[in-house]
Amino acid sequence: MRRIVNTSLHFFIVILGLFFLSGAGSLLAYDSELVVTIGYYFHQLYQSLFDMMDPASISVYLGDDDRSYPLPEIFLSTYGYSFTILISSFFFAVCISVIISYLIMLMPLRGYRNSLKLLNVLDALPDVFIVVSFQIFIIWLYKKTDILFFNIYALQDERTYFLPIVCLSILPVIFLIKQFLFQLEEERDKPYVEFSYAKGFRKTYTVWVHLFRNVWIHFFLHLKPIFLLMLSNLFVIEILFHMNGFMMVLFRASTSSAAAFFLGMLMIFVPFFLVFQTGSFILKKWLKGGDHYV
DSSP, X not given: OHHHHHXXXXXXXXXXXXXXXXXXXXXXXXXXXXXXXXXXXXXXXXXXXXXXXXXXXXXXXXXXTTEEEEHHXXXXXXXXXXXXXXXXXXXXXXXXXXXXXXXXXXXXXXXXXXXXXXXXXXXXXXXXXXXXXXXXXXXXXXXXXXXXOSOSSOOTTXXXXXHHHHHHHHHHHHHHHHHHHHHHHHHHTSHHHHHHHHTTOOHHHIIIIIIHHHHHHHHHXXXXXXXXXXXXXXXXXXXXXXXXXXXXXXXXXXXXXXXXXXXXXXXXXXXXXXXXXHHHHHHHHHTTSOGGGO
């Protein structure tokens, strides 16, 4: 019961915070000098309450020609597109990072250390540099072969998937590999690992079956920062690939309609809040009350 009350209170506070944040664009104005317009800010919040009673009347301007779209239409058409890329990138990042982490753990000591150095170098690269490098590589391939393997820009109503998914997953892959390796190193000196070797199990089996099974709990702890990292990078991806996605709509709404911006943030926050809370509940049940892990 206490957990339900705390979760509900947390949910309500975040929703209230998002509502006050939605009108932040009207808090500052500039004429001859920068002015804090508190009265206009609260007027915008008050107006957004009435606007949200009829979402179909809210319009959002998007595209190079600033075309006006009804809020329900543009949200529904872009939400699925952007979050298909986000969720696909997440599962792609998890699969790739597990495979690479497993292979690194099987390397000899010299190869293991060189892999860590390479990861540190890649981790220092900005996401914009990575995306632009991919685009330049595709253009170079096109010049050499006259074959455009992947679209590097979304033109008009055209949609591109593969390169945005790959580019969005690169930094999470590096982050996850480093986390997996750190946790695997901690687990490698545990008695059960030595016992597994003593029973004659090979290193390939012990790492995959025993070590990885025990690091998945720690993986859940890093889901939230991974999600926030990918969400912020999704906005950069949509700009660089010229995608009319949900994050671009949300950005345009932040300067034109407080109600549209608030509803858009709810569409991001509420589903993932439910997913994380459900996952936390399942994990606690699995660990039989292991509050230390959640």
